[in-house]
Amino acid sequence: MDYQFKKIESEWQQFWAENNTFKAENHSTKPKYYVMDMFPYPSGAGLHVGHPLGYIASDIFARYKRLKGFNVLHPMGYDSFGLPAEQYAIQTGQHPAITTEQNIATYRRQLDQIGFSFDWSREVRTSSPDYYKWTQWIFMQLFNSWYNRETDKAEPISTLIQKFEVEGNTSVKAASDDDVLSFSAEEWLTFTDQEKQEQLLKYRLTYLRESTVNWCAALGTVLANDEVKDGFSERGGYPVEQKKMMQWSMRITAYAERLLQGLDTIDWPEPLKEMQRNWIGKSVGAMVRFKVERGENKERGAESEKSDNANPLSAPFLVAGSSLSTPFIEVFTTRVDTTFGVTFVVLAPEHELVKHLTTPDQQADIDAYIDQAKKKSELDRMADTKTVSGAFTGSYVINPLNGNKIPVWIADYVLAGYGTGAVMGVPSGDARDHRFATHFNLPIVAILDTQKEVLKEADATKEGHYINSGFINGMTYKEATAAVIAKLEALGAGKAKINYRQRDAIFGRQRYWGEPVPVYFKDGLPHLIDENELPLVLPEVDKYLPTESGEPPLARAENWKYQNEFEYELSTMPGWAGSSWYWYRYMATKEERAENVFAPKEAIDYWKDVDLYIGGSEHATGHLLYSRFWNKFLKDLGLIEVEEPFKKLINQGMIQGRSSFVYRLFFDINSGRQTYFVSKSVYDKLSNDREYRVDFFTKLGFREEDIPDYILSAQHVDVNLISNDILDVEAFKISNKVDTNAQFVLECGLPIFSFEKRLNEVYRCGHEVEKMSKSKFNVVNPDEMIERYGADTLRMYEMFLGPLEQSKPWNTNGIEGVFKFLRKFWKLFHDDNFNFRVINEAASKAELKSLHKIIKKVEDDVERFSFNTSVSSFMIAVNELMELKCAKRSILQDMVIILSPYAPHICEELWKLLGNEAGTLSYAEFPKFNPEFLVEDAFSYPISINGKTKTNLSIPLSLEPKEVETLVLADENVQKYLAGQTPKKVIVVKGRIVNMVV
RNA sequence: GCCUGGGUGGUGGAACUGGUAGACACGCAGGACUUAAAAUCCUGUUCCCGUUAAAGGAGUGCGGGUUCGAUUCCCGCCCCAGGUACCA
Structure with missing residues (x-):
């Protein structure tokens, strides 16, 4: 029979499904191995050719590990909440649950026909209530927890209340909002319930906070950054502006240090870890306070500051332990040594002090500037460093070290969400500050004797000795930093501080298709629903649009009230909620999922963590950081054992699309x-x-x-x-x-x-090459490839495309070659009339050499995830065996095992033809490599002159470099190239090269 | 802008620790088989010069450097891709 891939593939896929060939057991004497893929969002465009790249790699690895004797868990599921389904629902009125169901069916069909060895009995869907019940449950645990900096872990909120009752909050070391009031135990006890809850919310690991969103008035909704282009909505081209809104946040910053330290313990690509380190952005520096100079803004600040508690000018004083009584602007700096070089202070346009610092003269300027800044997104503001813009508030602050009066400006290069939303301008040392100073004619003061031409260009050096810097004149960088911090602390004008660039993560979307937040509101304060009321199921709505008054779609749900009385939270959870813990749900078997836990303790103890996680690097700072955060939190609660969820991680490169x-x-x-x-x-x-x-x-x-x-x-x-x-x-x-x-x-x-x-x-x-995604309308799907060449060819071709970790645009130019290879492999077992021809004869030396070369190569390649090179090696091996006309069982049967992770269908069929029991191939034993078959006794040395190869000379490998040199110099051909000259130097590297310098 | 990755023939890529650049394929050209086509097989294929063959020269994005020797290490640029906190 000829190679009939369609028949073979559908038969084996059916066999695997019927026999549960890949069902993983939670009890086994074999060592465990957990191979996981980043599960897909089931898009309406279907599975595209980029998805399988990683899945094929992990499947090869999982199948390889089974052959190596491991109990392998290799599950798959769907990240099935998301914006695209909702967008489709808005356009068509179809319930997203229905379209999602259809999309999943398509994905499943497509995945099945590629021949993956998934244990489908453990499938998860983030949008199904029995799954998101536990996502909501974890949210509730976060709400009920605070982060104790002394024990360095999350603890139940009840332990915080106990502390408050005994000692107030002044000595409590906790991760909290910036604006907590200080109170004593006595004061705490006098608080009403309402007041207590308000204070506790500032400590909970999930809490409400005001944050900025893209508001599109014309569409009446909040847009994702993705949906905004150049300040206009991508759909319809309506203007978008930045608006503040109360939102749920996750206090991920509490875990910043552990997230940073944990990176050193896991086997992830170094660039990915570097991205996370940069994202967390730890910097050691200092907070510096610049007192506001009074009198310049007499109409406003001065009179109201004493009596009016709501006056924002007094807001910054609400820092625990602070008793300062003069308004100030607080900045964070990593170069506190440059404080003497500060010639201006810049606030973000959104900074709450701006309206109180603006003098009447400057009001018009400032208003116009704020208006213009509102239209720009944060990204635009960061990206544009060429144009300098800003406006003067009319007010001044005092430099705490030299008493200089410094103007306060606003500019959009300062972002409200970073640090304190204010920076001190040191034009001599910082390029951005320098451009600003030059543009607005502000003074530039050199502070180090090594700085050159600071009027022309900023020089960020730390070398040399200080000048123009009061008491640190003559000191070096190290001395000065310590001295300035000491001085600021003595003056009460600053202190050393470790700052993290990472911000708390916003945890809400003004959308329909997401997990409902298990919270209701009573007297304006959030309360959790009861645990046994979970899951809080997504209610039905008439339309998936916001209401006329701009509320999220959930406001449309009729009679949707907690206990028929209280408003539920109307936003839903973000896309990353469901994906932040799913690897634990896979650990639970179908039966165990009926139990009232997210995964049974014994299953968690057995599988522990994911040994290999494969997915795209585009998730570096999103999903992978949030997952690590939730994992650490679950560990703090004692629910799981490991600090890090993903032991080893491989990034598959993106298969890019060609967008039009x-x-x-x-x-x-x-x-x-x-x-x-x-x-x-x-x-x-x-x-x-x-x-x-x-x-x-x-x-x-x-x-x-x-x-x-x-x-x-x-x-x-x-x-x-x-x-x-x-x-x-x-x-x-x-x-x-x-x-x-x-x-x-x-x-x-x-x-x-x-x-x-x-x-x-x-x-x-x-056209442009960019990531393949439905929103870019450039999706190509694998169905047509499978129809024409079959799954085994597709699997091998995707691997053959290039290194797994590299991105590349999709093209099908080379697929014929892979298809021809599989046909050749099939022909190795058959004669010209397609009769099976394998014989039981002893293998020759050459045949054994080919076989053991490929055993070694595949082992090495799989272990370092270099799948493309093993495909080439398979081609070489088959070409060699063809040449040798090899039909021997001892060689070919091992070849079938080695190739089976890559091309499982054809191998199962040949395995059966060889007389083995159907289905036993998946758990066969990987052949043992024997180096004896590869020993060579001579090597063809390249002979080069001045590094240029001239000729080759075969010399026994037993000879030492000196002997090789003698032999080479005696060679007639070599003498011809030397043309009578004597080499100045001869380099011989045994088994590698001979190089002569003339 | 910032962070991260990449750039090698007409194309995908190989060269694993600084040691023969272009393995393995695709494509293309020529040939065999065939009434013909498909399939299959054989030969050639980095570029320039030359050409019966040979012999030269250049060459891994660009410009420098280290080295007997650099695709590989160092410095400075250019271009492309991913991320940049509400796509997932």
Whole structure:
């Protein structure tokens, strides 16, 4: 029989399913091995060719480990809450649960046909109530916990209450909000319940906090950063602004130090760890307080400051242990030694002191600036370092070290969420401060004798001795830092401080399709529902849109009240909630899931942690950090044992897509909004060519002086509507919901001829290589590949594409070669008429050499996750055995075992043809490598002159370098290249190379 | 901007610890088999110069450096991709 992959593959897939071949046991005498993949979000576009890359790698590894005698847990599930399903629901009115169910069915079909060895009995779905019951349960544990810095772990909130009752909060060392009041035990006891709860909320590991969101008034909703482009909504192009909103947060910062330390104990790619370290961003420095100079802002601050408790000018004093009575601006700096060089202070435009520091003269300037800053996203603000902007508040502060009066500015390069939302400007040492000072004509003072030309350029050196710096003049960096901190502490104007860049994570979305937060509100304060009321099931709503008043979709649920009385929390949990603990749910068997725990203790004790986790590096600072955080928290509660959940992690590179773009041009005219889609070359010319632009608008009927303001932007378009970069305009019109009256300007430009077909009368799209994702409309799925070549070919081809960890755009150029290889492998077992021809003869030396070369190679390659190189080696081995006309069982049977993790279907079939019991291949024993078969006695030395290879010479490997040198120099051919010269030096590296220097 | 990764023939890539650059494939060209096609097999294929063959020269994004020897190590740039806190 010829190689009939379709028949073979469907038969074996059915066999595995029916016989539960890959079901993992929670009890075994074998050593355990837990191989996990990052589970997919079941997108409507189906599984794309990028997903299987990591899954194939982990499947090869899992199958390899079974052959090596391990009890392997290799599960799969779905991260099934998310924005795209909800977006689809908004457009179609379909319940996201239904579309999600359909998408999962598609994913499952696609996964099944690739032949993965998953234990499907342990599948999880984050959107199913029996799963998210436990996500909500963990949320409740977080709400009921605080972080004790003395024991360095989370503890029940009841222990905090006990402390408050005995000693108040002044001596408590806890992770908390910045604005906690100090109170004594007596004061605590006089608090009402309401007041007590308010205080406790500042300590809970999940708590309410005001944070900034992208608010789109036209859509009446909050947008993800992903959905905002250049300050406008990606859908519809409506303006977006930054707005503050009360939100649930997770106090991940409490764990910053442990998250940092833990990195040293796990086997993860160094760059990934580095990303997490940078994200956590530990910096050792100091807080410095600059007193506000009174009198400059007499109308406001001065009179209200004493009596009015709500006056924000007094807000910063609400720091535990502080008794200062003058308003100040607090900054964090890592270069406290440069305090004498401070010539201005900059606040974030959102800083709460801004409105109180602004003098009447400056009011207009400041208002205009704040207005403009609101329109920019944080990312835009960080990214744009070229343009300097800012506004003067009119107020001044006093430098605590030299008493200098320093102006207070606002600028958008200072971000409210970072540090204290204020920085001290040291233009001589910091490039950004320098640009700011130069632009606004602020003084620049050198503070180190090694700084050169500070008027021209900032110099961040720590070398040399201080100048212009009062009592630290003449000191070195180390001495000065210590001296300044000591002085600031003595003055009560600052203290040493370790700062983390990481912020507490926002834990809420103003959306429908997510886990409901198990919280209701009573008298404006959050309370947990009862544990036995879990899961709090997502209620039905009539529409998946926000309400008219801008509340989240859950506000639409009718009669949805806790005990028919109290408002539930209306936001839902973010995408990362369900994925932050799922590896524990996999540990529970189907039967064990009926028990009232997230996973049984014995199962957790047995599987402990994930031995190998494979997934994309795009999750480096999101999912992987949150998961480590929740894991540490669960450990603090004593529910699990390990500090780190993922022992070893491999990043598979992304299979990128080739995205296509259309170019949308729109502007407002008297009769409303007009939209055009312009072709690629028209877009290029409109962007770069002024004359063309004028001509273009003239043709549209505008006079040169009346050309309207317009927005020209690139927009993703579905790659399935495109062939060779040409857009199917009619199909696009149907799929594009927003601009029904849009017009199309084709390659030929204006005017549009519609009656005559010509070459340029097409709409040409632009393109870019970027990640494959539904939102970028560039998804390619594996079904067609499997239909044409089969799963074994797809599996091997995805590995053959290149190193697992590297990103690459998808292309199918080489797939024929892999397919040919499998057919050759099949032919090795059959004669020309496809009769099985394997014989029981003793293997030759050459055959054994080929076999043991590949055993060694595959072992080495799998252990270091270099799957692409083993595919090449398999090809070489099969080419060699073909050449040798090898048909011997002792060789071929081992070949089947070695290849089976990569191409399991064809190997199962051949295993059966070889006379073995069906299905036993998965648990066969991996062949033992014997180095004796690879011993060589001679090596063909490359002979080079000045590093350039000239010829080769075969020399016995037993010879020592001196003997090799003699032999080489005696060679006629070598003498020809030397042309009579005597080498100055001869380098011989045994078994490697001979190099002569002349 | 900042953090992280990458850049080698026409294409995907190999070269594992500084030791023959281009393994293995794809594609292309030529040939065999065939009435023909598909499939299969054989030969060639980094570039330039030359060409019956040979012999030269250049070459791993760009510019420098260390070394007997650099795709590999160091310094400075350019380009591409991922992340940048509400895509997952």
